[in-house]
Amino acid sequence: MRALLSHRLVPVVAMAAIVVLLPLLFSSAYYYRVAALVFVFALASLGLNLLMGFAGQVSLGHAGFMGIGAYAVAIGPTHLGVASWLSFVIGAALSALVAFVVGRPILRLKGHYLAVATLGFGLLLAIVFANEARFTGGPDGMAVPRLVLFGSSVWGAQSWYWIIAASFLVGAVLALNLIESPTGRALRAIRDSEVAARVLGVDVAKAKLAVFVVSAIYASVAGSYLALLNGHITPDVSGFLRSIELVAMVVLGGMGSIAGSLVGAALLVVLPQTLTFLHDYEHMALGLIVMAVMIFLRAGIVPTLARALDLRRA
Amino acid sequence: MPEFLQFAFSGLTVGAVYALVALGFTLIYNASDVINFAQGEFVMLGGMTTVFLGLAGVPLPLAACLAIVATVAVGLALHRFAIEPARGAGAVVLIIITIGASIFLRGAAQVVFDKRFHSLPPWIGGDAIRVGGATILPQSLVVLGGAVVIVVLLWAFIERTLIGKAMVATAANELAARLVGIDTRRIVGLSFAISAAIGAVAGILISPITLTSYDVGTLLALKGFAAAMLGGIGSAVGAVVGGLLLGLLEAFAAGYVSSQYKDAVAFLVILIVLLAIPRGLFGRASVERV
Amino acid sequence: MPAYAKTVAAAIALCIAGATGQASAQVKVGAVLSITGPASFLGDPEKKTLEIYVDDINAKGGVNGQKLQLVAYDDGADANAARTFATRLLEEDKVVAMVGGTTTGATLAMIPLFEEAQIPFISLAGAIQIIEPVRKWVFKTPHTDKMACEKIFADLKQRNLTTVALISGTDAFGKSMRDQCVAVAPKAGITVAHEEAYGPRDSDMTPQLTNIKGKTGVQAVINPGFGQGPAIVTRNYRQLGITLPFYQSHGVASKQFIDLAGPAADGVRLPAAALLVAEKLPDSDPQKPVVVAYTRTYQQKTGQPVSTFGGHAYDGLMIFVEAAKRAGSFDKAKVRDEIEKTKNFIGTGGVVNMSPTDHLGLDLSAFRMLEIKGGDWTLVQ
Numbered sequence: 001m002r003a004l005l006s007h008r009l010v011p012v013v014a015m016a017a018i019v020v021l022l023p024l025l026f027s028s029a030y031y032y033r034v035a036a037l038v039f040v041f042a043l044a045s046l047g048l049n050l051l052m053g054f055a056g057q058v059s060l061g062h063a064g065f066m067g068i069g070a071y072a073v074a075i076g077p078t079h080l081g082v083a084s085w086l087s088f089v090i091g092a093a094l095s096a097l098v099a100f101v102v103g104r105p106i107l108r109l110k111g112h113y114l115a116v117a118t119l120g121f122g123l124l125l126a127i128v129f130a131n132e133a134r135f136t137g138g139p140d141g142m143a144v145p146r147l148v149l150f151g152s153s154v155w156g157a158q159s160w161y162w163i164i165a166a167s168f169l170v171g172a173v174l175a176l177n178l179i180e181s182p183t184g185r186a187l188r189a190i191r192d193s194e195v196a197a198r199v200l201g202v203d204v205a206k207a208k209l210a211v212f213v214v215s216a217i218y219a220s221v222a223g224s225y226l227a228l229l230n231g232h233i234t235p236d237v238s239g240f241l242r243s244i245e246l247v248a249m250v251v252l253g254g255m256g257s258i259a260g261s262l263v264g265a266a267l268l269v270v271l272p273q274t275l276t277f278l279h280d281y282e283h284m285a286l287g288l289i290v291m292a293v294m295i296f297l298r299a300g301i302v303p304t305l306a307r308a309l310d311l312r313r314a
Numbered sequence: 315m316p317e318f319l320q321f322a323f324s325g326l327t328v329g330a331v332y333a334l335v336a337l338g339f340t341l342i343y344n345a346s347d348v349i350n351f352a353q354g355e356f357v358m359l360g361g362m363t364t365v366f367l368g369l370a371g372v373p374l375p376l377a378a379c380l381a382i383v384a385t386v387a388v389g390l391a392l393h394r395f396a397i398e399p400a401r402g403a404g405a406v407v408l409i410i411i412t413i414g415a416s417i418f419l420r421g422a423a424q425v426v427f428d429k430r431f432h433s434l435p436p437w438i439g440g441d442a443i444r445v446g447g448a449t450i451l452p453q454s455l456v457v458l459g460g461a462v463v464i465v466v467l468l469w470a471f472i473e474r475t476l477i478g479k480a481m482v483a484t485a486a487n488e489l490a491a492r493l494v495g496i497d498t499r500r501i502v503g504l505s506f507a508i509s510a511a512i513g514a515v516a517g518i519l520i521s522p523i524t525l526t527s528y529d530v531g532t533l534l535a536l537k538g539f540a541a542a543m544l545g546g547i548g549s550a551v552g553a554v555v556g557g558l559l560l561g562l563l564e565a566f567a568a569g570y571v572s573s574q575y576k577d578a579v580a581f582l583v584i585l586i587v588l589l590a591i592p593r594g595l596f597g598r599a600s601v602e603r604v
Numbered sequence: 605m606p607a608y609a610k611t612v613a614a615a616i617a618l619c620i621a622g623a624t625g626q627a628s629a630q631v632k633v634g635a636v637l638s639i640t641g642p643a644s645f646l647g648d649p650e651k652k653t654l655e656i657y658v659d660d661i662n663a664k665g666g667v668n669g670q671k672l673q674l675v676a677y678d679d680g681a682d683a684n685a686a687r688t689f690a691t692r693l694l695e696e697d698k699v700v701a702m703v704g705g706t707t708t709g710a711t712l713a714m715i716p717l718f719e720e721a722q723i724p725f726i727s728l729a730g731a732i733q734i735i736e737p738v739r740k741w742v743f744k745t746p747h748t749d750k751m752a753c754e755k756i757f758a759d760l761k762q763r764n765l766t767t768v769a770l771i772s773g774t775d776a777f778g779k780s781m782r783d784q785c786v787a788v789a790p791k792a793g794i795t796v797a798h799e800e801a802y803g804p805r806d807s808d809m810t811p812q813l814t815n816i817k818g819k820t821g822v823q824a825v826i827n828p829g830f831g832q833g834p835a836i837v838t839r840n841y842r843q844l845g846i847t848l849p850f851y852q853s854h855g856v857a858s859k860q861f862i863d864l865a866g867p868a869a870d871g872v873r874l875p876a877a878a879l880l881v882a883e884k885l886p887d888s889d890p891q892k893p894v895v896v897a898y899t900r901t902y903q904q905k906t907g908q909p910v911s912t913f914g915g916h917a918y919d920g921l922m923i924f925v926e927a928a929k930r931a932g933s934f935d936k937a938k939v940r941d942e943i944e945k946t947k948n949f950i951g952t953g954g955v956v957n958m959s960p961t962d963h964l965g966l967d968l969s970a971f972r973m974l975e976i977k978g979g980d981w982t983l984v985q
Contacts, residue, residue, distance in 0.1 A: 139776035287418025524807030569811035
């Protein structure tokens with residue numbers, strides 16, 4: 001029984017159970033929408049978690065990749081006549097390419113310097129999206145045509161909830177596979193000590209670049225989903241505050257924890273909805289909660305609680 | 315030539331603000347390895363508190379002093395209630411805590427102050443001074459002068475006082491500092507207090523030029539952080555140079571390249587500099603123990 | 605599995621929070637506004653205005669015998685958040701109408717929801733694409749940025765000035781108005797000789813203005829933008845000693861602009877609603893009673909100077925209320941039809957005459973050309 005419980009796919013099965021059971025509590029499309037948003041950001045923070053939690057690299061510009069994916073599904077059908085689903089794929093490929101090109105030089109930097117470099121990268125993308133109004137609609141943004149799958153268009157928070165939640169589960173399984181693979185072990189070695197990993201023969205540059213590209217793809221997919229879900233996209237999607245939000249989700253949920261990505265995203269998406277009754281005091285409460293969670297659950301929500309209940313996680 | 319001078323004046327004025335914010339970042343980082351993203355809020359508190367005390371009838375010089383005291387109190391509270399309890403947590407956790415603090419302070423500012431823009435009267439009024447075909451506001455000179463004074467005072471404090479030496483020791487090696495009897499907790503608290511004071515003074519100096527509101531802190535923290543890294547985090551000289559350089563980059567990019575993309579150009583240059591000099595302009599090589 | 609329980613618990617808490625919102629039986633009017641964030645300059649007066657006048661209406665007996673309840677959410681100028689709150693208003697709070705959408709981005713993100721739910725949406729944002737093409741359920745009260753450009757250009761022609769330079773904020777308002785001005789200029793006989801831009805949060809625009817100053821042939825400068833940027837641009841303008849005629853946009857339409865720009869604001873012209881010069885209007889002006897009343901109420905209740913943004917919210921709320929009174933019920937289709945039939949409604953922004961092809965109802969005469977003299981607004985005759 002213990003062996004079955006500690007199988008690495010248990011977290012995924014548990015999350016799948018939540019995905020299926022949660023709609024029983026939903027009484028209107030509003031809940032489906034909030035839940036869909038949670039899974040969008042869970043997907044993006046999952047990618048970021050691979051980079052930050054498992055490989056130990058900081059990125060303060062990850063929302064930039066979300067922007068690439070989001071604008072791909074907006075610009076593709078509108079300006080280039082490319083079908084939505086194909087634009088979706090092209091967006092992910094484009095993100096991967098940009099990550100590959102930018103990552104090579106940037107990942108040589110360490111710690112806070114890498115943070116600033118990624119910050120600059122995210123800002124650059126946001127500025128381009130805001131200024132190139134002819135393609136992107138400028139700061140007011142542009143409409144995103146609906147996704148047409150198998151002849152019918154996907155519409156409504158309910159449909160998107162299932163699609164995005166399923167995608168997140170797929171992403172979680174892939175992430176778990178990556179972590180358990182040799183590349184994953186190399187990444188964890190790099191996180192613990194880059195020098196030691198290099199001494200052991202790990203190709204540090206290649207491993208870092210690989211996880212950077214993978215995390216960019218996750219973010220791009222999440223961004224595309226966000227754009228399709230909203231039917232409208234603005235440059236804020238790749239702004240500095242979004243990037244910070246993603247980092248906060250990863251850290252609050254628990255760096256290096258797959259379930260933590262979901263919990264962190266749930267916290268930061270649901271909290272502003274539940275705190276509206278505070279009106280003017282909403283931001284103060286949000287700030288206090290973020291600080292409190294970090295002070296008292298400093299390893300993140302999931303790892304701290306797991307440790308507290310002595311369940312071993314992969 | 316007059317254009318070049320005008321761009322330079324603009325860059326130096328804005329750069330002085332970035333320099334002071336970057337200095338605040340560096341001070342705290344040196345003492346505790348924490349990147350304090352609430353640094354921008356210190357600048358906001360300095361300006362806004364002065365404005366509101368002034369509106370309540372307090373004479374402005376007194377209001378400014380009280381604002382500095384209030385901001386220092388906030389800085390100390392931040393250290394005591396948010397940073398101290400999380401001692402030993404990883405760098406990223408502490409960053410998120412300071413981000414939570416900045417959200418909290420912004421939210422509090424909305425409620426305590428208001429959401430409008432405010433200005434302060436310049437210390438030295440009058441028309442702009444003409445130098446070589448370009449103009450510079452007297453207040454800009456005050457800002458630059460103030461930055462110089464703060465840097466000099468800081469240097470004197472670090473080099474000439476015992477507490478200053480204790481801060482240097484804490485920065486070099488916290489454990490060793492504690493072993494020789496330095497109360498590192500108080501030193502870190504002191505670094506927060508001084509950073510808050512510097513931020514508040516910066517806010518009071520620049521509000522006559524740049525106006526102030528409850529959310530000026532966010533962008534300033536961003537740019538101050540970038541400037542600190544450009545100069546090399548951990549180096550006070552680097553912070554000042556980085557700040558001024560960033561201001562100049564923005565001004566020259568706006569003037570000569572494209573005003574739409576000036577921020578992009580500035581960040582691109584920072585990226586290139588960091589790729590060429592990975593530790594920033596004045597950063598010290600760090601030794602990584604394996 | 606405690607961590608997963610936490611997620612479920614959060615969802616349950618959300619349900620509870622949502623459920624409590626459905627307890628009351630009042631008629632709900634929704635408002636998604638940018639109360640915090642980069643557009644709080646606009647959203648804050650809007651919220652205050654709606655609160656003041658919903659209370660006022662309720663104190664006088666309500667509408668159609670029922671009291672109104674304002675359900676306001678803050679989107680922080682984020683279109684994604686706006687859409688979420690719009691969904692909440694429609695699905696959970698079950699509002700009968702919405703007066704909101706401070707920014708164009710947020711409005712555009714929310715429009716499809718209101719079109720689908722068939723609930724009237726009166727937007728408070730500026731861009732012309734909100735009502736062009738006309739959408740059945742979407743209306744707006746602020747003058748369009750296109751009208752602002754046309755008004756400025758008309759004034760320029762009157763002063764025999766034809767070559768201008770633009771310095772615009774890269775925010776949505778500034779960029780949208782800049783685009784409109786560039787598009788409308790040829791037809792109005794105006795040439796845009798040079799353009800510069802600045803970030804809405806920038807603190808010094810002397811480099812951009814230096815470039816404009818150095819460009820030969822420029823006869824006037826226009827600054828599309830809102831918030832604190834234009835105040836700084838105006839100050840820099842005087843600092844550099846530029847004496848060319850200077851035009852601001854309706855994005856600065858609040859006394860605060862004059863306070864912040866100081867003596868540099870003297871001589872600046874801008875198109876704005878009559879609201880700003882309420883007391884100075886001739887008694888024969890039909891708008892005078894409305895704008896004077898609003899100015900006095902707003903300043904008395906909030907202690908802050910009046911702004912046209914709050915005025916647009918007033919207009920939006922009153923247009924809805926009048927339409928509901930005419931319809932005799934809150935049936936959404938009937939109310940929508942009555943909103944569309946609004947005729948000779950005297951608001952703070954102008955006299956509104958809507959039609960099936962015009963969901964704004966204002967023409968160029970609703971904009972007055974103002975000039976700042978001696979620290980106060982004056983009407984340009």
